[in-house]
Structures are given as structure tokens and as C-alpha cells.
Amino acid sequence: MRLYPVRYHAAGEILDVHREMTAGLSWPARVRADADLLAHALRVRLGLDSASTGGRFFELAAPFALAVTAAYGGIHLMSWYAGVVISPGSTWSQLVTTDLRHGLNVLFLVLMCAGGIVALLNHSRLGAVLGLLGFAVDWTISPGLYDSPLQAFAAVLTALVIVACPPDRRRRSPAAGALAALAWFPSALVLTRGFVISTDYGAWPLLALVLTGVVSYARSSGLRALAAIAAASPLFLVQASISL
Amino acid sequence: MTDRGMQELALLLLTALANESRHGYAIAQEVKAITDGRVAPRTGALYGALDRLLADGLIEVEREEVVGGRTRRIFTLTPTGRERLETEAERLAATAREMRRRLAGGTAPAT
Numbered sequence: 001m002r003l004y005p006v007r008y009h010a011a012g013e014i015l016d017v018h019r020e021m022t023a024g025l026s027w028p029a030r031v032r033a034d035a036d037l038l039a040h041a042l043r044v045r046l047g048l049d050s051a052s053t054g055g056r057f058f059e060l061a062a063p064f065a066l067a068v069t070a071a072y073g074g075i076h077l078m079s080w081y082a083g084v085v086i087s088p089g090s091t092w093s094q095l096v097t098t099d100l101r102h103g104l105n106v107l108f109l110v111l112m113c114a115g116g117i118v119a120l121l122n123h124s125r126l127g128a129v130l131g132l133l134g135f136a137v138d139w140t141i142s143p144g145l146y147d148s149p150l151q152a153f154a155a156v157l158t159a160l161v162i163v164a165c166p167p168d169r170r171r172r173s174p175a176a177g178a179l180a181a182l183a184w185f186p187s188a189l190v191l192t193r194g195f196v197i198s199t200d201y202g203a204w205p206l207l208a209l210v211l212t213g214v215v216s217y218a219r220s221s222g223l224r225a226l227a228a229i230a231a232a233s234p235l236f237l238v239q240a241s242i243s244l
Numbered sequence: 245m246t247d248r249g250m251q252e253l254a255l256l257l258l259t260a261l262a263n264e265s266r267h268g269y270a271i272a273q274e275v276k277a278i279t280d281g282r283v284a285p286r287t288g289a290l291y292g293a294l295d296r297l298l299a300d301g302l303i304e305v306e307r308e309e310v311v312g313g314r315t316r317r318i319f320t321l322t323p324t325g326r327e328r329l330e331t332e333a334e335r336l337a338a339t340a341r342e343m344r345r346r347l348a349g350g351t352a353p354a355t
Binding site: 014 | 298315
């Protein structure tokens with residue numbers, strides 16, 4: 001109850017209802033119910049509950065953060081796979097001799113890509129968030145595999161944007177899905193040498209993000225839409241700055 | 245709230261309040277009964293959704309009552325909430341009618 005801010009007058013009532021609703025529950029169910037209450041109290045304290053301005057803002061930003069996560073994971077996976085295929089050794093021998101550090105890196109990229117797509121379809125966000133946090137932690141273990149510590153920072157920021165969206169405000173966003181496809185597809189063409197003009201400098205995904213922001217702005221979501229896109233942009237921004 | 249279909253929990257909360265004003269625990273029990281136990285909202289999710297419906301002006305606090313030394317709020321639908329629920333009911337009924345028509349072999353309506 002102390003977790004709820006003083007301004008939130010319903011805390012006592014909520015606690016009474018919680019006692020009634022959890023009476024007689026098994027301990028695993030009780031733990032889940034307590035965790036749900038804890039999450040609600042934290043959201044109210046941080047101004048991220050679904051009735052607050054913060055909650056409404058992250059409702060807009062989270063789908064784009066998921067799209068960026070999926071596209072970022074997809075582009076880097078494609079880059080890794082293209083490297084394996086282009087190398088003179090057999091693909092299989094390279095895959096089986098991949099060391100643990102590279103293996104972990106690829107695992108987190110897969111989680112980011114697949115988890116991002118799953119979450120964009122309004123299912124669990126766990127995979128995407130685990131992928132992003134794993135990606136960030138992996139930087140501390142194998143910094144040599146990364147171009148900049150800012151990548152880890154951007155991954156954590158992106159995970160926070162996703163988690164900050166209140167559960168009852170999660171939704172599908174066709175615009176975010178289009179952004180992921182728009183950012184990933186030309187990069188995939190370049191990496192597979194199917195596209196004559198190189199955009200292998202992180203600029204294309206950033207352009208796709210800017211385009212999505214302009215379209216969202218024009219479709220009347222206004223400045224909040226632009227701010228939401230900005231909140232989703234750290235991974236692409238860092239990638240573009242590294243490549244310049 | 246936007247014109248998109250409402251989230252299921254929000255819709256169920258409005259449904260639970262359609263015929264009677266209720267307090268938080270009674271709303272949760274009613275939602276469980278309406279859905280045959282399929283949806284059993286936890287406290288945080290329940291009050292998160294109630295706060296949102298209050299902020300959106302779809303429900304309001306009708307009164308506060310003290311039971312056993314504890315204060316609890318009794319929620320009720322606002323006219324806007326009732327109107328919104330009627331719109332959602334009509335939308336769902338239209339979808340159900342179309343489902344039944346097509347299952348019976350009807351052709352797609354001209355658009």
C-alpha cells in the first residue's frame with residue numbers, strides 16, 4: 001500500500017478488494033495476484049497507468065519501439081547470415097564452429113526479431129524485451145562484438161519504452177508493422193546483393209522511421225506521434241551514427 | 245477512447261455495470277460470472293481499467309459507502325458510457341448476425 005502515491009486515494013479500497021479476491025488462492029496464484037497489484041502501484045506512482053498522460057504516450061510509442069526492435073534484429077541477423085554465406089568455408093562448418101559469444105549474440109538478435117514480430121501481433125512482449133536486455137547485457141560480456149556502448153544503452157531505452165506501455169493499452173499498429181517491413185526489406189536486399197545501390201550505413205532504417213513519423217503527423221496524431229516515434233528511435237539512431 | 249473496438253476487459257466492466265451500480269469486488273465477481281470464469285480480473289488490472297473508464301468519462305462514482313469501517317466506492321455507468329456500450333453491443337450483434345448468415349450459406353453483401 002505504501003507503494004501507491006499519497007495522491008492516489010483509492011489505495012485502501014484496492015487493498016481491501018485485493019484481500020477479498022486473493023482469499024483461498026493457492027500460493028502461485030497469490031504470487032501472480034500480488035505481482036499484478038505491485039505492477040499497478042508502480043505504474044500509478046510513475047504516472048504510467050493507463051489513465052495517465054504517460055500511459056497514453058507509451059501506448060503510441062510502444063508499437064514503434066517493437067517495430068524498431070524487430071527490424072534491427074532482422075537487419076543484423078541478415079548481415080550475420082550474409083557473412084556466413086559469403087565466406088569461402090562451407091556454411092555448415094561455420095555454423096557448427098560458431099563460438100559461444102557469437103552464438104549468444106545471434107540468439108539475442110533472433111529474440112529481438114521474432115519477439116518483436118510476435119509482440120507486434122499483440123501477443124507476448126516477453127521475447128522482445130528479453131532479446132533487448134540480453135543484447136545489452138551481452139555488450140558487457142563481449143564488447144568486442146559491438147561497435148559502440150551506445151547500442152546497449154539504446155537497447156535498454158527501447159525495452160523501457162515497450163514495458164512502460166500499460167497492459168490494457170497494448171494494441172496492434174499497422175503503421176508500426178509497415179515501418180518494420182520498410183526498414184528491413186531494402187537492407188535485406190542490399191545484404192543479399194539483390195540491390196545495386198548500397199544503403200549499408202544505417203541511414204535507410206532511420207529514413208523509414210522519419211517517413212513513418214511524417215505520415216503519422218499528417219494523419220492528425222500531431223506532435224505526440226512525433227514524440228512517440230522519437231522515443232522508439234534510439235537503436236536506429238545509434239546504428240546510423242556508428243555507420244557515418 | 246478511440247473508435248476502435250474496446251478492449252475486452254473494459255467492455256466487460258461496462259457490461260457488469262449496465263443493470264446495477266457495483267463496488268470493485270462485486271464488479272470482478274460479475275465479470276467472472278458473465279464469462280463463466282474465463283475472465284477473472286486481478287486487482288491491479290481491474291482498478292487500472294476502472295481508473296481509465298473514470299478518466300474517459302464512461303463510468304463515475306455514484307457514492308461511497310462504509311462497510312466494516314472500510315470505505316468503498318460504488319461505480320455506475322454515465323450516459324456516455326451507456327451510449328458507448330449500446331454502440332458496442334450493436335457492433336457485436338451485427339458481426340454475429342453476419343457470421344450466422346454466412347455460416348448458413350449466404351453470399352457476401354455488396355459493398
